[in-house]
Amino acid sequence: MKMRWPPQLVLLLAEFTGRPQDWKYGYEISRNTGIKSGTLYPILMRLADRGLLETSWEPAEPGKPPRHLYKLTGDGVRFAREQVSSTRNAVLRPELREVKS
Amino acid sequence: MTPIRKLAVMISNAAVRFAPPASQDWAEAISRELPSIKSDWAALLWALGGTRVLFARRSARIASLADVRPAASALEREVRIRTVSGSIVTVVLMLAFGRFFFMTPTPMQRAGCVLMVVAALFLLVQVVAWRSASIPKNIDLPTHARRFRIELERQRDFFSGPWLWSRLILMLPGYVLLCVGGAEALPATLYQQTILLAIYVAALIIAIPRSLGMARKYARQIAELDTAYRESQNSGVAGN
Numbered sequence: 001m002k003m004r005w006p007p008q009l010v011l012l013l014a015e016f017t018g019r020p021q022d023w024k025y026g027y028e029i030s031r032n033t034g035i036k037s038g039t040l041y042p043i044l045m046r047l048a049d050r051g052l053l054e055t056s057w058e059p060a061e062p063g064k065p066p067r068h069l070y071k072l073t074g075d076g077v078r079f080a081r082e083q084v085s086s087t088r089n090a091v092l093r094p095e096l097r098e099v100k101s
Numbered sequence: 102m103t104p105i106r107k108l109a110v111m112i113s114n115a116a117v118r119f120a121p122p123a124s125q126d127w128a129e130a131i132s133r134e135l136p137s138i139k140s141d142w143a144a145l146l147w148a149l150g151g152t153r154v155l156f157a158r159r160s161a162r163i164a165s166l167a168d169v170r171p172a173a174s175a176l177e178r179e180v181r182i183r184t185v186s187g188s189i190v191t192v193v194l195m196l197a198f199g200r201f202f203f204m205t206p207t208p209m210q211r212a213g214c215v216l217m218v219v220a221a222l223f224l225l226v227q228v229v230a231w232r233s234a235s236i237p238k239n240i241d242l243p244t245h246a247r248r249f250r251i252e253l254e255r256q257r258d259f260f261s262g263p264w265l266w267s268r269l270i271l272m273l274p275g276y277v278l279l280c281v282g283g284a285e286a287l288p289a290t291l292y293q294q295t296i297l298l299a300i301y302v303a304a305l306i307i308a309i310p311r312s313l314g315m316a317r318k319y320a321r322q323i324a325e326l327d328t329a330y331r332e333s334q335n336s337g338v339a340g341n
Contacts, residue, residue, distance in 0.1 A: 026131065027147070037147045037150035037154065038151070038154055039150075041127060041151060042154055049168075068130030068134075
């Protein structure tokens with residue numbers, strides 16, 4: 001099914017595909033990708049709604065409220081790799097054309 | 102804590118408090134990141150961005166057929182709240198003007214009360230007639246999308262065209278008679294009655310763009326739904 005995703009999606013997915021088994025915090029993702037909260041959370045919500053992203057609360061510690069954690073699911077990792085590689089190809093193609101000419 | 106940081110926390114807490122139930126977890130998630138943000142301004146921007154997200158989520162965007170079920174649930178909830186609150190308000194209005202009918206000394210004000218009760222009754226009938234049509238959860242996605250589209254059209258029509266204008270037009274004459282009758286019975290209250298009438302007319306005028314905005318919102322969702330449906334047909338995927 002075709003979906004319209006914001007351009008920042010690939011940045012976000014690339015951040016996850018680096019170490020897909022690791023849980024990440026929202027602010028950590030924002031800091032590493034430069035995506036603001038107003039753009040980041042709608043993408044996270046949509047990924048979670050589609051079963052591509054797993055969410056969890058970190059274990060509570062005294063005096064420190066637990067934070068929300070995010071990790072791609074198996075389907076999410078596959079989706080991320082597809083998206084990242086297709087974007088990489090789309091970016092590389094014009095360069096390859098230049099090299100050939 | 103600096104004032105900017107306090108403001109960020111305040112905004113974030115308000116977002117958690119007012120977030121719709123489906124977004125509560127997300128509101129908490131955005132809020133819990135604040136202590137990890139070192140810069141106060143960054144924390145404020147984070148809170149503002151997060152709040153915007155939660156408010157935008159109230160009117161769900163339909164990017165694909167997968168969005169239909171959550172969007173339909175959100176619409177059902179929204180319409181249910183409107184039906185309940187609208188019914189309460191109109192019944193209270195009918196009781197208030199009905200009671201005032203027996204208290205007011207002038208025939209003009211009595212006529213105003215009758216018209217206001219009729220207008221409130223008309224409003225009640227509309228609110229109840231446009232109550233949410235529940236969509237069964239176990240139907241397949243394309244059927245769900247079609248039912249959702251019909252419901253969106255119904256709700257769009259509630260906020261535009263003849264139904265909107267008939268509501269507004271019917272709400273006006275009764276109140277005008279009440280105010281004119283009041284000023285006639287007690288000329289000393291002319292100024293207050295004029296102010297009351299002006300406030301009432303202003304409220305009706307404000308209701309026009311608000312209603313048309315709601316109609317536009319539903320029309321946008323219909324257009325998004327149509328696009329998503331077409332895309333799903335093109336890609337040959339329209340599963341459950």
